[in-house]
Amino acid sequence: MAINNPIYSKCPSCLSNDTLRISRARNFIEKIIKTLTFYELFRCKKCGWRGIRSSFTINTRWFKRLLLYLLLMILTAFLVYQVLIRIA
Ligand SMILES: [Zn+2]
Numbered sequence: 001m002a003i004n005n006p007i008y009s010k011c012p013s014c015l016s017n018d019t020l021r022i023s024r025a026r027n028f029i030e031k032i033i034k035t036l037t038f039y040e041l042f043r044c045k046k047c048g049w050r051g052i053r054s055s056f057t058i059n060t061r062w063f064k065r066l067l068l069y070l071l072l073m074i075l076t077a078f079l080v081y082q083v084l085i086r087i088a
Helices: 028-036 060-087
Strands: 020-022 039-044 050-054
Touching: 028 039, 028 060
Parallel strands: none
Antiparallel strands: 020 039, 039 050
């Protein structure tokens, strides 16, 4: 999966512009961060810095995440509703 979005901010380590690229998750925790939060893993192609930064830009990932949250909310509401009518 290649993501070549124009990048959002400076590298916090070497302060270069336009060197941050979205990095792949290397472990389970990073995968969770990428999937469930509005944070994104970045790597600097100049100095090799790697870390997490918030990515509040509206993009497809953001929409996918929003949809995931909505889906979970609807599912939870539906389950709660089902439980409530069974009790009543
Ligand atoms: Zn850097």
